[in-house]
Amino acid sequence: MQQSIQLSVDAVVFGYESGTVSVLLIKRKYEPFKGQWAIPGGFVLNKESLEEAVQRELKEETGLEINYLEQLYTFGNPDRDPRNRVVSVAYFGLIKPSAFKIFASTDAEAVQWFDINELPNLSFDHDSILKLAINRLQNKMTYEPIGFELLDNKFPFSDIEKLYSSLLGRAIDRRNFRKKLLSFNILDELNEKTSKGSGRPAKLFKFNKKRYFKLKEEGIIFDI
Amino acid sequence: MQQSIQLSVDAVVFGYESGTVSVLLIKRKYEPFKGQWAIPGGFVLNKESLEEAVQRELKEETGLEINYLEQLYTFGNPDRDPRNRVVSVAYFGLIKPSAFKIFASTDAEAVQWFDINELPNLSFDHDSILKLAINRLQNKMTYEPIGFELLDNKFPFSDIEKLYSSLLGRAIDRRNFRKKLLSFNILDELNEKTSKGSGRPAKLFKFNKKRYFKLKEEGIIFDI
DNA sequence: TCAAAAGTGTTGATTCTACACCCATGG
DNA sequence: CCATGGGTGTAGAATCAACACTTTTGA
Numbered sequence: 033m034q035q036s037i038q039l040s041v042d043a044v045v046f047g048y049e050s051g052t053v054s055v056l057l058i059k060r061k062y063e064p065f066k067g068q069w070a071i072p073g074g075f076v077l078n079k080e081s082l083e084e085a086v087q088r089e090l091k092e093e094t095g096l097e098i099n100y101l102e103q104l105y106t107f108g109n110p111d112r113d114p115r116n117r118v119v120s121v122a123y124f125g126l127i128k129p130s131a132f133k134i135f136a137s138t139d140a141e142a143v144q145w146f147d148i149n150e151l152p153n154l155s156f157d158h159d160s161i162l163k164l165a166i167n168r169l170q171n172k173m174t175y176e177p178i179g180f181e182l183l184d185n186k187f188p189f190s191d192i193e194k195l196y197s198s199l200l201g202r203a204i205d206r207r208n209f210r211k212k213l214l215s216f217n218i219l220d221e222l223n224e225k226t227s228k229g230s231g232r233p234a235k236l237f238k239f240n241k242k243r244y245f246k247l248k249e250e251g252i253i254f255d256i
Numbered sequence: 257m258q259q260s261i262q263l264s265v266d267a268v269v270f271g272y273e274s275g276t277v278s279v280l281l282i283k284r285k286y287e288p289f290k291g292q293w294a295i296p297g298g299f300v301l302n303k304e305s306l307e308e309a310v311q312r313e314l315k316e317e318t319g320l321e322i323n324y325l326e327q328l329y330t331f332g333n334p335d336r337d338p339r340n341r342v343v344s345v346a347y348f349g350l351i352k353p354s355a356f357k358i359f360a361s362t363d364a365e366a367v368q369w370f371d372i373n374e375l376p377n378l379s380f381d382h383d384s385i386l387k388l389a390i391n392r393l394q395n396k397m398t399y400e401p402i403g404f405e406l407l408d409n410k411f412p413f414s415d416i417e418k419l420y421s422s423l424l425g426r427a428i429d430r431r432n433f434r435k436k437l438l439s440f441n442i443l444d445e446l447n448e449k450t451s452k453g454s455g456r457p458a459k460l461f462k463f464n465k466k467r468y469f470k471l472k473e474e475g476i477i478f479d480i
Numbered sequence: 481t482c483a484a485a486a487g488t489g490t491t492g493a494t495t496c497t498a499c500a501c502c503c504a505t506g507g
Numbered sequence: 508c509c510a511t512g513g514g515t516g517t518a519g520a521a522t523c524a525a526c527a528c529t530t531t532t533g534a
Binding site: 429431432452453454455456457479 | 495496497498499503504505506507
């Protein structure tokens with residue numbers, strides 16, 4: 033048997049910052065799809081694990097170093113790459129863009145965050161990968177506490193609220209949401225308040241990381 | 257870049273029949289792990305999709321032809337195969353063993369259903385694949401109607417109950433379960449009863465397939 | 481004093497859980 | 508008449524969804 037299938041990995045990195053959800057894309061430097069936007073990714077090397085590969089590729093192409101990406105799905109249609117047979121294992125993750133510096137290198141002509149409501153045309157089958165990733169992210173956050181590490185160390189409650197309604201793409205009931213979240217005991221109320229901004233100053237909260245990670249591991253049902 | 261990674265697929269096929277949950281395994285004919293049991297699977301051909309590959313391999317090795325397997329996870333640790341680098345995309349499915357004939361062929365010296373509580377030693381990392389598959393199956397069935405096609409055309413309610421408690425590996429409350437299930441309106445009560453067997457004869461039910469598949473597609477929360 | 485955002489409770493509906501006794505049949 | 512499995516209801520607890528007015532601050 034002569035197999036000539038190439039294996040690649042792709043990283044769908046979502047960014048969340050003050051109410052905007054975005055995805056990190058690169059502009060391809062080479063054919064195929066030269067000049068078009070794509071999800072960062074590349075070929076797996078012989079001796080590295082898939083996780084290592086996806087982290088390496090992400091770093092090489094965008095400068096991003098993040099340490100947790102979750103496997104999403106493996107895309108293997110024979111014609112998804114116009115030249116060779118390439119099967120790709122897609123991963124996804126969620127970060128806070130401002131905490132990282134991004135820069136184009138190797139195969140990328142440019143790197144950019146795109147608002148997920150204003151996406152360009154994507155290369156290959158990357159639109160379906162992205163669609164699936166969004167789906168999964170939204171699904172996941174309804175049963176697992178997720179993404180709290182995206183907020184500042186101390187934050188007003190409205191930040192989480194915005195985070196959730198942005199990622200879910202729909203409004204959530206402020207009172208019910210607060211009640212629910214507080215009942216999990218993962219937020220410690222501080223004695224400080226927000227100082228500037230119009231309107232009444234808000235109490236600041238902080239995560240109780242221990243309990244947060246415990247909940248996450250237990251896979252507790254969140255049910256937002 | 258010289259990539260020499262081989263891509264394979266594996267099929268975790270669960271069987272359910274009258275209270276017993278089993279998995280289909282093959283006995284390997286060749287090295288590595290010659291003579292040991294393994295999950296059926298094999299290399300993906302250049303022109304076939306992953307789904308085609310997993311179906312073909314399953315058929316070649318076990319004689320089974322089933323038309324729906326769901327992607328589970330992709331296993332890619334560099335040392336999971338002692339000889340070459342092999343990345344494997346695992347799938348899983350659930351069938352009724354008696355409705356199919358199985359027989360060993362190609363790479364398999366034997367094919368056999370194993371009760372999932374009495375598993376032999378498995379080749380490669382197949383034990384972790386299997387563990388993940390069981391997990392996923394159990395998880396899935398709590399939020400999606402699943403596996404009803406495993407029952408006879410007409411069946412007493414206790415059959416579903418047994419199906420669920422076997423697959424979940426725990427007892428379920430008979431009354432609450434019946435209430436819940438009936439509330440979904442996917443079961444039509446017939447005017448027939450079971451005839452033989454000791455004890456009071458049971459009413460027979462039949463699926464309302466339309467509604468069943470609709471529910472399934474909608475991904476309705478099942479919450480058993 | 482106005483605008484802006486924060487904070488806060490209740491009620492009725494629904495759903496969940498736990499739990500035990502009688503029924504119909506065949507042997 | 509006994510053994511076997513089938514069938515059924517309730518009550519209290521918990522959770523959910525819907526909903527609007529008051530408070531604090533800065534401008």
